[in-house]
Amino acid sequence: xxxxxxxxxxxxxxxxxxxxxxxxxxxxxxxxxxxxxxxxxxxxxxxxxxxxxxxxxxxxxxxxxxxxxxxxxxxxxxxxxxxxxxxxxxxxxxxxxxxxxxxxxxxxxxxxxxxxxxxxxxxxxxxxxxxxxxxxxxxxxxxxxxxxxxxxxxxxxxxxxxxxxxxxxxxxxxxxxxxxxxxxxxxxxxxxxxxxxxxxxxxxxxxxxxxxxxxxxxxxxxxxxxxxxxxxxxxxxxxxxxxxxxxxxxxxxxxxxxxxxxxxxxxxxxxxxxxxxxxxxxxxxxxxxxxxxxxxxxxxxxxxxxxxxxxxxxxxxxxxxxxxxxxxxxxxxxxxxxxxxxxxxxxxxxxxxxxxxxxxxxxxxxxxxxxxxxxxxxxxxxxxxxxxxxxxxxxxxxxxxxxxxxxxxxxxxxxxxxxxxxxxxxxxxxxxxxxxxxxxxxxxxxxxxxxxxxxxxxxxxxxxxxxxxxxxxxxxxxxxxxxxxxxxxxxxxxxxxxxxxxxxxxxxxxxxxxxxxxxxxxxxxxxxxxxxxxxxxxxxxxx
Numbered sequence: 372x373x374x375x376x377x378x379x380x381x382x383x384x385x386x387x388x389x390x391x392x393x394x395x396x397x398x399x400x401x402x403x404x405x406x407x408x409x410x411x412x413x414x415x416x417x418x419x420x421x422x423x424x425x426x427x428x429x430x431x432x433x434x435x436x437x438x439x440x441x442x443x444x445x446x447x448x449x450x451x452x453x454x455x456x457x458x459x460x461x462x463x464x465x466x467x468x469x470x471x472x473x474x475x476x477x478x479x480x481x482x483x484x485x486x487x488x489x490x491x492x493x494x495x496x497x498x499x500x501x502x503x504x505x506x507x508x509x510x511x512x513x514x515x516x517x518x519x520x521x522x523x524x525x526x527x528x529x530x531x532x533x534x535x536x537x538x539x540x541x542x543x544x545x546x547x548x549x550x551x552x553x554x555x556x557x558x559x560x561x562x563x564x565x566x567x568x569x570x571x572x573x574x575x576x577x578x579x580x581x582x583x584x585x586x587x588x589x590x591x592x593x594x595x596x597x598x599x600x601x602x603x604x605x606x607x608x609x610x611x612x613x614x615x616x617x618x619x620x621x622x623x624x625x626x627x628x629x630x631x632x633x634x635x636x637x638x639x640x641x642x643x644x645x646x647x648x649x650x651x652x653x654x655x656x657x658x659x660x661x662x663x664x665x666x667x668x669x670x671x672x673x674x675x676x677x678x679x680x681x682x683x684x685x686x687x688x689x690x691x692x693x694x695x696x697x698x699x700x701x702x703x704x705x706x707x708x709x710x711x712x713x714x715x716x717x718x719x720x721x722x723x724x725x726x727x728x729x730x731x732x733x734x735x736x737x738x739x740x741x742x743x744x745x746x747x748x749x750x751x752x753x754x755x756x757x758x759x760x761x762x763x764x765x766x767x768x769x770x771x772x773x774x775x776x777x778x779x780x781x782x783x784x785x786x787x788x789x790x791x792x793x794x795x796x797x798x799x800x801x802x803x804x805x806x807x808x809x810x811x812x813x814x815x816x817x818x819x820x821x822x823x824x825x826x827x828x829x830x831x832x833x834x835x836x837x838x839x840x841x842x843x844x845x846x847x848x849x850x851x852x853x854x855x856x857x858x859x860x861x862x863x864x865x866x867x868x869x870x871x872x873x874x875x876x877x878x879x880x881x882x883x884x885x886x887x888x889x890x891x892x893x894x895x896x897x898x899x900x901x902x903x904x905x906x907x908x909x910x911x912x913x914x
Contacts (some may be wrong), residue, residue, distance in 0.1 A: 383423035385430060390420050392495050393441060396488060396506045397448060401515075404913040407904070410519040414512050416444055421505065448914075450808035450816065450904075516611045530806035540654065544748035547846050547881045551741070553897050562901055562909040566892065569885055573647030576880060578853040580645070580667045580860065588842045589862030590740035591790035591832070593673065594730070596777070597641060599634055600751040601770070602800025604820040608802065609767035616774040619781045620795070620827030621872055622841050622855075627826040628848045628884045629799050635691045636888070637798035638747065642696030645851040645857075647880075651887040655695060663697045664853050668743040671860060674745040678703035678730060680721040681714060683747075698745060703730065715754025723748050724776040731780075731787060748773070751801055753812040766803055781829065790832035790865045794852060797824040807913045808902075817893050818912065819888035819900050828855060833865050841872040848882035854880065 387394070396419065413530045420437060424430050498504065551568040555561040606612040619625070630648055631637050639654045646662035660666065665675050677700040683689030692698045708726055710719035726748075734742065749755070750773050755762050777795070784791060800821040805811035807824045814821055855876070864870055884895040893912065900912035 383425060383571040385421065385707070386503065387417070387420055387425075387508060387755065388434075390417075390437075390441070391499070391504045391508050393445075394512065395491060395504075397445070397497060398511060398907050399487070399491065399882065407450055407910060408448050408515070409444075410512070410516045411830070412444060412447070414516050417438065417509060417512055421509070425801055458537070482619055493567075505791065508900050547883045550881065550883045551592075557899075557901065557909070557911075559909040562894075562896060562903070565896060566885065566894065568896075569883060570648075572648055573882075576647030576850060577661050578645040578664075578667075578857050578880075580671065580848060580857050584671050584861055587863065588888065589790065589865050591862045591865055592734060592741065592791060593668065593743040593792045593856065594794070595743075595745050596795045597638065597745065597747045598751065598773075598795065598797045599749040600753065600766075601797040602802075602821055602824045605766070605770070605801045605803045606825065607749075609770055611705075611767065611770055611774065614774045614778070616778045616781070617825070617827065619778065619842070620829045620840060621837060622828040622843060622876060624828075624847055624851065625846050626846045627796075627824055627851070628819075628846065628882065628886060629797065629822045629824045630817075630848055630882075630886050632799045632802075632814035632821045632886065632888055634747075634749075634798050635686055635688055635875035637650065639695045639800075640849050641796065641852075642692065642698055642745070644853040647850055648848055648882055651889055657713050664856070665698055665700075665743050665745065667853075668741075668856070668860070671741075673741040673743040675700035676703060676716065676730075676740040676742050677701065677703075678725050678726060678744060678746045680726050680748045680750065682718050685714070685716050685718070688747075692745075700745075703733075704786075710758060712750055712755050712769070713758055713760075714749065715752060719748050720755060722776075723773060724779065725751065726758065727776070727780040728783070731784065731789075734789060735787065747798075753801060766801060781831070784831045786831065790862065791830075792856070792859060793827075793829040793831060794856075795825075795827045795829075796852060797826075800824060815888060816891045817888050817902075819884065819886075819893065820894065822884075822886040822893075826852070830859075830864060830870075833867070833870060835867055835870045838872060841876065843876050843879070845879065845881050846884060850882065851879040 393412070397408065397413070399407060401408045416437075419613050420433070424433060495504065551565050551572060553565065555565075565812045603612075630640055631651070636651060636654055640648070642664060643649070643654075643658055643662040644664045645667055646659060649658075665673075669675050675698065677692070677698060679702065683692075683702070689702070690779060705721060705726075707730065708721045710721040712720040714720050726746075730744065730746070750769050751766060754763050755769060756762060781793065784793070788812075799814060799817070800823070802809070802812055802814050802818075804820075805813065806818060806820065808818065809816050858875060864875075886893045894901055901909050902912050903909045
């Protein structure tokens with residue numbers, strides 16, 4: 372470099388200009404826990420923006436080139452779904468009604484944050500008249516990078532050394548019997564090793580059903596009611612935890628993890644409940660024949676049945692049940708059942724009271740002594756609306772209607788004289804309130820608030836008197852349901868003079884809280900939730 376060029380070189384340094392506001396906005400979002408901030412990537416981007424260039428023309432060209440880079444980096448720093456997830460789910464967006472899409476867009480825009488950003492912009496423009504904001508932004512980003520060397524940056528900022536919600540504290544999460552060791556520090560490498568050990572252990576777990584039923588076995592029906600979009604957090608938000616429905620059950624599994632936040636995977640996992648929990652990718656691979664719960668029951672003489680209050684076409688849900696869950700029973704006729712709601716994809720949602728009554732009527736007339744029915748219902752799904760309306764119906768009113776129908780059905784079932792094991796098990800929650808990672812109704816990330824669901828088991832037609840409801844607080848998941856079914860599959864419980872529910876539920880398979888969607892894994896480790904997105908590093912779930 373010549374002496375002349377060396378003398379003029381400092382003049383080529385330019386400030387960040389409007390990019391200062393870009394970084395200040397990120398710092399504010401990071402401070403309040405709304406970003407999964409990638410400190411080094413942002414530092415590299417800042418260095419690119421302030422690197423001296425010899426002319427104004429090149430400087431303007433760099434700013435234009437940086438716009439898509441900055442937008443992409445901002446998206447990468449949020450908890451929003453990645454490109455891979457959007458592409459995998461994008462085909463389903465075409466099935467959403469226009470009204471539902473507009474509703475999602477309106478929810479996506481946080482007007483309080485928009486207002487805050489406007490105030491920050493005005494303050495920045497005012498302060499920038501006297502202060503070299505570029506220097507402050509650069510120093511702050513350097514400091515965040517230095518701090519980040521010791522661990523995730525957000526964990527060292529106010530509010531990020533998070534205390535999990537009450538339902539997730541270590542006191543509320545009993546130690547999992549025979550679960551992987553959690554004593555190692557929660558580094559990213561240790562968390563990945565823990566996850567791998569978990570899946571390796573789960574591959575060894577199989578529920579054993581008898582080869583044949585004993586001669587004195589008693590015939591009965593099994594009815595699995597699989598409800599979309601219902602979690603404990605939703606019940607609390609809607610103040611429906613004390614609805615009479617929940618008093619019907621002999622057993623409540625209060626610490627049950629659904630292991631996913633999407634309907635298709637939830638259905639597959641339930642139909643494969645006779646084996647341990649698998650990774651998301653393994654759901655779409657062939658499984659051991661012993662894993663299929665309804666196949667195990669069919670071998671013992673239980674006729675497979677399938678019913679829904681919807682078409683099952685959206686997202687190829689019905690096809691996935693058949694291909695991945697091995698459930699090949701014909702769909703129970705829906706002819707003559709009145710539509711009660713309109714789904715988010717504009718298809719009808721049938722009256723569940725009528726659907727359940729049809730099942731009971733057909734069972735009363737059937738010559739089949741035993742049946743196992745998978746019943747999927749969706750009136751609580753996000754975007755469901757009243758008939759003739761374009762506006763999403765309130766979740767609490769839909770939930771109360773469904774609970775009233777279930778309450779009435781279970782009461783009617785008690786009077787029918789039939790012997791039935793009823794299992795109410797939600798697919799996942801509705802995410803009514805959302806959190807810092809995702810807005811209300813979004814379930815791309817299977818957070819504990821979405822996967823912690825209420826599960827009830829009721830034995831209808833027992834000779835023994837019903838005891839006080841038993842709450843099982845041990846951490847369980849899908850295989851616990853298969854195990855319970857296997858323990859009563861001979862039906863002798865219905866003829867027993869007394870039934871010890873505590874003994875019946877002893878030593879159920881316990882499962883650590885680990886949930887997975889296509890591109891996100893969430894798990895409880897040392898009493899706190901952790902998340903990994905798109906195979907990246909583990910970070911503490913922001914509270």
